[in-house]
Amino acid sequence: MQRLKNTDPDFEAKFAKIVEARRESSQDVGRDVFDILARVKAMGDKALVEYTTRFDQHNLTNDNDWMIAPDQCKAAYDALDADLRDALQLAADRIQAYHEDQLPHDRDYTDDAGVRLGAKWRPVDAAGLYVPGGRAAYPSSLLMNAIPAKVAGVERLAIVTPTPKGETNPLVLAAAHIVGVDEIWRVGGAQAIGALAYGTDRIERVDVITGPGNAWVAEAKRQLYGVVGIDMVAGPSEILVIADGKNDPDWIAADLLSQAEHDPTSQSILITDDADFAEQVEDRVDVQSAMLATRKVARESWDAHGVLIVVEDLEQAIPLANRLAAEHVELAVDDPEALMGKLHHAGSIFLGRMVPEAVGDYVAGPNHVLPTGRRARFASGLSVLDFMKRTSFISMDKAGLEAIGPAAIKLAHAEGLPAHAASIELRLKT
Amino acid sequence: MQRLKNTDPDFEAKFAKIVEARRESSQDVGRDVFDILARVKAMGDKALVEYTTRFDQHNLTNDNDWMIAPDQCKAAYDALDADLRDALQLAADRIQAYHEDQLPHDRDYTDDAGVRLGAKWRPVDAAGLYVPGGRAAYPSSLLMNAIPAKVAGVERLAIVTPTPKGETNPLVLAAAHIVGVDEIWRVGGAQAIGALAYGTDRIERVDVITGPGNAWVAEAKRQLYGVVGIDMVAGPSEILVIADGKNDPDWIAADLLSQAEHDPTSQSILITDDADFAEQVEDRVDVQSAMLATRKVARESWDAHGVLIVVEDLEQAIPLANRLAAEHVELAVDDPEALMGKLHHAGSIFLGRMVPEAVGDYVAGPNHVLPTGRRARFASGLSVLDFMKRTSFISMDKAGLEAIGPAAIKLAHAEGLPAHAASIELRLKT
Known part of the structure; x- marks a missing residue:
């Protein structure tokens, strides 16, 4: 488990390493x-x-x-x-x-x-x-x-x-x-x-x-x-919790562990503006994990990949969160809406203190198949669109072809495709 | 170029071969x-x-x-x-x-x-x-x-x-x-x-x-x-024209050639219910192609991959078209709308006699980057969605969590994930 402060001189180097880490099995299959x-x-x-x-x-x-x-x-x-x-x-x-x-x-x-x-x-x-x-x-x-x-x-x-x-x-x-x-x-x-x-x-x-x-x-x-x-190429799962010091450290510890217990390659990250709160969460992770039936996996994940980041101001969490583009992001703060407006890259966002990620895994309704490993920069969770496709269609009468066909003829000739041009010219000649 | 009739005893075998052919370069790159x-x-x-x-x-x-x-x-x-x-x-x-x-x-x-x-x-x-x-x-x-x-x-x-x-x-x-x-x-x-x-x-x-x-x-x-x-894995381009005998064979020949002139691996297919019309189109392809600056490529494509299919009834074209799932489909018939309703797999559809595919390549508006090689079964043309992604979000207060949380706790325990359950239980206990 890593403890970082964004005021540390080597913070950028360490954070960049976390962003780039793939945590995937190195097996060449x-x-x-x-x-x-x-x-x-x-x-x-x-x-x-x-x-x-x-x-x-x-x-x-x-x-x-x-x-x-x-x-x-x-x-x-x-x-x-x-x-x-x-x-x-x-x-x-x-x-x-x-x-x-x-x-x-x-x-x-x-x-x-x-x-x-x-x-x-x-x-x-x-x-x-x-x-x-x-x-x-x-x-x-x-x-x-x-x-x-x-x-x-x-x-x-x-x-x-x-x-x-x-x-x-x-x-x-x-x-x-x-x-x-x-x-x-x-x-x-x-x-x-x-x-x-x-x-x-x-x-x-x-x-x-x-x-x-x-x-x-x-x-x-x-x-x-x-x-x-x-669907998307899936990698190890991850959660990013952005929390102020007014949260119950036990709740946040459970949220971090709920990700960690999935797999040894899972990753749980907390960003907070309260150093004391970070310490309390760390203690509660230790206490809670010891009692879990899944403690072996959860500890392995937390020890290898867990991260606690203390920032001076939660606004500073946003650019970090956008770089991580995490699968799950909890916003356990007074005004989660304000932070969400600036959070451009995330698989799914859990707004407020009463929304543990686990509720989204099962019963909330949105899909729990979400982009991992920074892929939320360009990919979306599973949806009905993954099982559908779109066919475009075009129709016009002669007046329509007269309106736009001549431009197409020009372009076809310019691109060196005379049969393209001819297919329009023949129709306009009649 | 192949000439097929859907009443030929070996039609299914030949058609299946056309459907499965990939026409892609065999180079192992x-x-x-x-x-x-x-x-x-x-x-x-x-x-x-x-x-x-x-x-x-x-x-x-x-x-x-x-x-x-x-x-x-x-x-x-x-x-x-x-x-x-x-x-x-x-x-x-x-x-x-x-x-x-x-x-x-x-x-x-x-x-x-x-x-x-x-x-x-x-x-x-x-x-x-x-x-x-x-x-x-x-x-x-x-x-x-x-x-x-x-x-x-x-x-x-x-x-x-x-x-x-x-x-x-x-x-x-x-x-x-x-x-x-x-x-x-x-x-x-x-x-x-x-x-x-x-x-x-x-x-x-x-x-x-x-x-x-x-x-x-x-x-x-x-x-x-x-x-x-x-965007999609792209293969050689293709056009399927479904046309009755009331079309000008010159127009349809130009449409077939407009695809053929793109590349030697391109494919142009005509399905018609009129055997005489098919012959006329074939003649016009020969005449027109001889005059094209792109004749070398167009002939190579047409000779190697062109197909003329005569069916007894244009309704029979629809299941064939759905199996081909072609990039471009022209419906040059009296009631193109009726056929389109049954055409489930196509990249883009061109409705009616006055809509050569080339107009869609340039100026109609829909994207000309379309799924090829039967991929219209599951893929769509390029769109703004390819440059966007969707983030889901979930929010609730304690009453909301009381309504749906207990079911999530049940499922988490059943899946053997106790920290998932704990993250909800702790919040409901307060």
Whole structure:
């Protein structure tokens, strides 16, 4: 854990290092993934069988080795505690409402030149959703990925998820039941991404692939970008809390730990204008983390990547926050609105003292799939737009072509493209 | 050139082959590009000097070897024929108007649970635009890439363009003057993309890179996807014309050739319900192409990739068109609107007999940077959204947290994330 003051002479050098640090695993998986994808493309289901036996110790023999049936999802849902079922349903309903509000509007208008112009949005035909197995198998991730696709109007949604030694996660199945996804394949890793992108005899190919995964999954998506659409390249998660000294240090410590407990590569940063408060938060992190069932991961993350920054004035936090372009930013201050107006780069902003980031992970409604690793400079959280595309259209009659065609003819000739010019000239001649 | 009938017994096999064909150069540039990018990252400007001498025979010594000055752009603009200047200006004005209409709206509302939710859109800070040198140096491309960035509100726009043996393209400089881009670097290739993404002493890094380029440029963008935002992976251009027999075959032939003259890898496809008309179009392509200054490229494209498909009924064209998901689709029929309603996958649609695709390349207003190679299944044309990103935000008071917090606590515990739960529990306890 690092303690910095923005008045330290070496602050800029240290802060720049934090901004540039990628924290990603240094494993070079590119070559492995390239080979796996080539093999899946060439051999299809046969390659899936081989890799699944090898990596997941799961044999894909009968149909129910390949797929999880809808009635298994329903059974998992029915077996849940009523409280937990209601919580999942509330989350699903709120996520759905927020994403319905994102649906884009078509455009269709005729301008002064008499030219009709527009754009229409359509869902993709099929989306593939990766759901990790093991520790990171979160039902909330399934909701956050599947619901925007459903809201966008995607007709076919295919989930791929590894089931190591055949084990499934009942919460994930229950979430699939709630969203109504009934195509769930028991394959994972780069090979599952390859199957979704290229298609196999059993698994029909999709148009867009989203969802979190390990380094192999992320690299497979990156390599297949362009063959299919993908959501953002995701890196380790992060939170930036900007807080004055009037907060309860226990609350802020819990917020920092809620990020740290995700993964050893996660990062939690506090910027405050109150040095005493920073110390209190540090103490509370130590006390709270010792009691967590997730303490090993949380401590590893906090010790390696945690940062406490003391500034003289919270206004000074803003340029630092814009450079970090963090995935999650909490503004625990009296007037969070004023700071938000100047915060240009962030995945999601949590306004005020009563909004811990965790509430956004589950039930607030906005998507929790957000840009990491400074990518909020140019990328957005997952939305219905990731499952849709826009087609522009142009229409005009002869008067319209007479109004704007001659300029196009000029430009076509200037660019050395005579057939372009001819296609307009012929129509204007009549 | 292939002639197909959808009643031929082998039609499906042949059509499927056309759908799957990538037409991309088979050159494996991945390794070269990887090395170039690594060298630019490590050595910065020194690597740019080396590569530019080697690939462009241009020495980057003095400041004016590195950059094209704004007064050179103004001089190029002033030297243009008035007609051409007006044509460029009309194009710029219409592109700007269409893209202004695309600007997204922020959201900010409070729902029934008393939770305030929203999203705000912001431009990226800096965008880099690749403008090819040589044959494909089109001023229209500069307008189509730079204007959406300007409309989005991007403050810094940096153009990179190779100037082989020091030569510049006056039309491109004039277009830069019209749009008001004043940072133009005389570097190209993968090394220019690397400089924009990583930054060098001279060239400050950008957040998003767009613009067409050769195989090296496209591969460099693909490899840097995630380090920066990029526009779509672009492949060879294509047009699909769906036409009945009531069209002038000369018009349709010119439309097919306008695509073919772009590049030997371009593809022009006609689907018609009139076999005689298809033959007439084929004749007119032969006659017209013989007279074109671009005949060599146009014939090469048409002979290798041109397709004439005769169907029994134009309704049968629609599923074929959806499988092709073509970049440009002309609907030269009596009721183009009816066909458009069923055409789900296309980059841009040209409605009716009086709308040659070329008018969209220059002056109609919608962007001419469009998804190719079946990518219209999941991707959209370039828009202001490519230069913006969305930040979600969440706010609530204690009553709001009491309404939705308990469900989040349930889910956090179920996912094995106790610090997530604690961050909410602590606030609800007070």
